[in-house]
Amino acid sequence: MFVDTATVFIISGHGGRGCVSFRREKYLPNGGPDGGDGGDGGSVFFIGEINLNTLSRFRHTPKLVAQNGQPGGSNNCSGKKGKDLLVKVPCGTMVRNAETEELLCEILEPGIKVMLAHGGKGGRGNQHFATSVNQAPRHVEEGKPGVACTAALELKVIADVGLVGLPNAGKSSLISVVSHARPKIAGYPFTTLRPHLGVIERPDYRSIVMADIPGIIEGAAEGKGLGIQFLKHVERTRVLLAVIDISEFADPPADKAFKIVQQEIKKFGRSLSEKKMLIAVNKIDLDPEQTLLSRFISRLSKEDAQRVYPISTVTRKGLGALITALDRALTAD
Ligand SMILES: Nc1nc2c(ncn2[C@@H]2O[C@H](COP(=O)(O)OP(=O)(O)OP(=O)(O)O)[C@@H](O)[C@H]2O)c(=O)[nH]1
Numbered sequence: 001m002f003v004d005t006a007t008v009f010i011i012s013g014h015g016g017r018g019c020v021s022f023r024r025e026k027y028l029p030n031g032g033p034d035g036g037d038g039g040d041g042g043s044v045f046f047i048g049e050i051n052l053n054t055l056s057r058f059r060h061t062p063k064l065v066a067q068n069g070q071p072g073g074s075n076n077c078s079g080k081k082g083k084d085l086l087v088k089v090p091c092g093t094m095v096r097n098a099e100t101e102e103l104l105c106e107i108l109e110p111g112i113k114v115m116l117a118h119g120g121k122g123g124r125g126n127q128h129f130a131t132s133v134n135q136a137p138r139h140v141e142e143g144k145p146g147v148a149c150t151a152a153l154e155l156k157v158i159a160d161v162g163l164v165g166l167p168n169a170g171k172s173s174l175i176s177v178v179s180h181a182r183p184k185i186a187g188y189p190f191t192t193l194r195p196h197l198g199v200i201e202r203p204d205y206r207s208i209v210m211a212d213i214p215g216i217i218e219g220a221a222e223g224k225g226l227g228i229q230f231l232k233h234v235e236r237t238r239v240l241l242a243v244i245d246i247s248e249f250a251d252p253p254a255d256k257a258f259k260i261v262q263q264e265i266k267k268f269g270r271s272l273s274e275k276k277m278l279i280a281v282n283k284i285d286l287d288p289e290q291t292l293l294s295r296f297i298s299r300l301s302k303e304d305a306q307r308v309y310p311i312s313t314v315t316r317k318g319l320g321a322l323i324t325a326l327d328r329a330l331t332a333d
C-alpha cells in the first residue's frame, strides 16, 4: 500500500540528573563537591532521503524517541549525552503540528537535516553549587525534560514533470524507457498504485525528474477509481505531460480521454490547470497510417495542437523530440 500521510509522536531525550557527590580520598577527609553534570538528552532530526518514496514505515513505528541523557557521576564525571535520533524521510515530506496544523518544516532536499525536537539539557551536578557559605552543597539540578509533540506528515513528491493520463495510456511504459525507473507495466487499468520517480539524464549533467502517478478516470474528482488524491503529487511539478492512448483499442478514445484529463485537473483546482502542459500521444505504432492521430489533432484547439508529441514506447519513436520539448518547457521560464 502506498501511504502518503502518517502521524508520528516525536519525543526528544530527557536531560540526565546532576550528581551529588563529595571528594573522598585518603588523607583528605572533607573533599569538596565533585558531582558531575547530567548529559543532555538526544534530539530528533529528520533527514531527506532520495531513495524513499513512502511514509509507510511510520504506520508501524509511529513513535520517534531519542535517548535520554545519563545522570552525572562522582569525581566530576559528566553523564553521557543521549543519542540523537536521525529519521530518514522521503524528499517532499511536509511536517505539521498535528494539533494546530501549523507547518513546521518541509524536507525538500536529500541530506538536509532538520531538528524537530531539541533534547532536554542535562542538570548541573553539586560541584556548581558550592559557595563561600555552603561548601558542601547537596543541591543538584534535575535534567530538563525533552520535547514531546505529535506531528502529521504528508508526502508530496517533488518532480519536474508529472505524467497524467487515464489507466493503460502507457505512463509507466514511458517512464521506464526514458529513465531507470521500473514501475510495473501491464495491459489492465490501475497497474500503478503509487507514484514512482524517474530521472532522465540530459547533456551537461543535468537531469529531469519525472513522476508517474496512478491513472485517473472520469469522476476521479468525486472519488472514482483511485480518486484524484495522487494529483497532489504533481502539484509541485513545473510541467504536466498528458499521456494519451491513440490506438483503436483505447477506451475511451483519445479525444474523450484528453477531455477527461483536462476536466479532472480543473476540478482538482490548486492552480494545476495553470501549469504548462504537453501532450504525448502514445502507441503510434498501432496507428501506422496516422489516421487516428490526424483526427485527434484536428479536434484540438490550435494552441493544444502545437503541444502534441506523437510517441511510441515500443518502437521509441518520438521520444527524443518529446524529451527535448520537456527540457525546453522547463528551462523556458
Ligand atoms: N503497442 C503499444 N503498446 C504500449 C505502448 N506503451 C504502452 N503500451 C502497453 O499499454 C499497456 C499499459 O501500459 P502501462 O505503461 O502499464 O500504462 P499506465 O498508463 O501506466 O497504466 P496505469 O498504471 O494502469 O495507469 C501495457 O500493456 C503496455 O505494454 C506503445 O507505445 N505501443
Ligand SMILES: [Mg+2]
Pocket (backbone or CB within 6 Å): 171, 172, 173, 183, 184, 185, 191, 192, 214
Ligand atoms: Mg502505470
